[in-house]
Amino acid sequence: MQGSEARSDTESTNPILQLHQFSLRFRGHPEPAVDGLNLSVSAGETLCIVGESGCGKSVSAMALMGLLPQDIIDIPNGQMDFEGHRYDLRSDGLDASTRGDRMAMIFQEPMTSLNPAFRIGDQIAEAVLHHRNCTRTEATESALQMLRRVGIPAPQQRLREYPHQLSGGMRQRVMIAMALINNPSFLIADEPTTALDVTIQAQILDLIRELQSETGMGTLFITHDLGVVAEIATNVAVMYGGQIVESGPVGAVFDDPQHPYTIGLMSSVPRMSGSRDRLITVPGTVPSLADMPQGCRFRTRCPFATDNCAARPALSDVGPDHAVACHYAPLEQQDEVRCAM
Numbered sequence: 001m002q003g004s005e006a007r008s009d010t011e012s013t014n015p016i017l018q019l020h021q022f023s024l025r026f027r028g029h030p031e032p033a034v035d036g037l038n039l040s041v042s043a044g045e046t047l048c049i050v051g052e053s054g055c056g057k058s059v060s061a062m063a064l065m066g067l068l069p070q071d072i073i074d075i076p077n078g079q080m081d082f083e084g085h086r087y088d089l090r091s092d093g094l095d096a097s098t099r100g101d102r103m104a105m106i107f108q109e110p111m112t113s114l115n116p117a118f119r120i121g122d123q124i125a126e127a128v129l130h131h132r133n134c135t136r137t138e139a140t141e142s143a144l145q146m147l148r149r150v151g152i153p154a155p156q157q158r159l160r161e162y163p164h165q166l167s168g169g170m171r172q173r174v175m176i177a178m179a180l181i182n183n184p185s186f187l188i189a190d191e192p193t194t195a196l197d198v199t200i201q202a203q204i205l206d207l208i209r210e211l212q213s214e215t216g217m218g219t220l221f222i223t224h225d226l227g228v229v230a231e232i233a234t235n236v237a238v239m240y241g242g243q244i245v246e247s248g249p250v251g252a253v254f255d256d257p258q259h260p261y262t263i264g265l266m267s268s269v270p271r272m273s274g275s276r277d278r279l280i281t282v283p284g285t286v287p288s289l290a291d292m293p294q295g296c297r298f299r300t301r302c303p304f305a306t307d308n309c310a311a312r313p314a315l316s317d318v319g320p321d322h323a324v325a326c327h328y329a330p331l332e333q334q335d336e337v338r339c340a341m
């Protein structure tokens with residue numbers, strides 16, 4: 001694996017989606033919100049992007065889907081290979097015929113995607129009619145089958161209901177049904193379980209996994225919850241300040257985290273050990289774009305930063321498919337890092 005690429009594929013499979021050197025700026029902000037992102041995801045695999053609030057996870061996903069208005073963003077660099085087509089993201093985003101068809105997205109809050117004024121069945125059928133040459137009756141029949149597939153009880157009745165008549169977990173299932181109705185090869189899931197209680201969260205994660213193994217779609221799953229990553233990821237990319245700081249197979253990153261930020265994130269996960277010690281946290285917060293430091297963007301929070309960190313560290317291999325962007329990786333004294341945080 002090239003050190004600069006967070007990947008979710010094995011050597012033997014071809015990636016469904018690859019992103020090369022993608023950068024994005026909000027107009028009026030000289031510092032990029034996303035800076036030189038490389039990703040690769042293969043069929044049936046899940047790449048989790050993880051990081052604190054504000055690190056650039058959602059804007060990256062929205063930009064890939066072509067959902068950010070051009071008047072607020074500038075894409076100075078970036079190419080995307082998807083199903084044999086190369087998109088130059090500077091000028092050529094995902095087209096409307098591919099969005100919602102071959103590539104689909106689900107969001108944290110289903111009510112941002114579901115229209116409260118329309119019946120569930122009509123909304124799902126509309127997603128079919130937009131992309132397929134079929135009758136409304138056929139589209140409604142597909143909607144019914146899809147509601148069954150995502151485990152909605154009494155689907156015939158639910159078709160005629162409005163979003164407010166469903167629980168949060170059911171609405172999330174409807175969103176998944178709507179996203180998968182056209183059988184996409186690639187799904188972007190942006191914190192789809194964050195607003196749900198843990199039992200419903202587990203059901204939704206199971207559902208996504210099950211549908212993924214049935215359809216073989218590749219998934220980019222965005223979350224700040226490392227428990228969710230452990231459940232669902234094939235590979236993980238840790239983002240900080242719009243850059244990937246560590247990436248690799250989930251086992252390698254979880255068993256042997258190498259970036260001080262990853263180690264900090266993992267140390268701050270509460271454990272069921274019964275210990276009453278205070279939780280370890282990563283000190284400080286992600287700087288705003290206006291205050292983003294040059295070089296290593298984590299250096300203002302890193303206990304090990306030195307003058308060397310004024311230069312941007314490259315994402316370099318520290319193990320098979322495992323890459324880290326830190327001048328001091330591989331870290332030999334991980335316990336020291338944990339203690340220093």
Ligand SMILES: Nc1ncnc2c1ncn2[C@@H]1O[C@H](COP(=O)(O)OP(=O)(O)OP(=O)(O)O)[C@@H](O)[C@H]1O
Nearest residue numbers: 026033052053054055056057058059060072288289
């Ligand atoms: N419309 C906007 N104008 C200017 N800056 C923005 C805008 N939207 C997001 N940003 C900035 O872009 C950066 C990345 O935000 P983004 O929402 O992608 O973070 P995130 O990692 O997804 O966070 P969260 O987990 O809270 O959704 C942040 O610094 C944020 O303040």
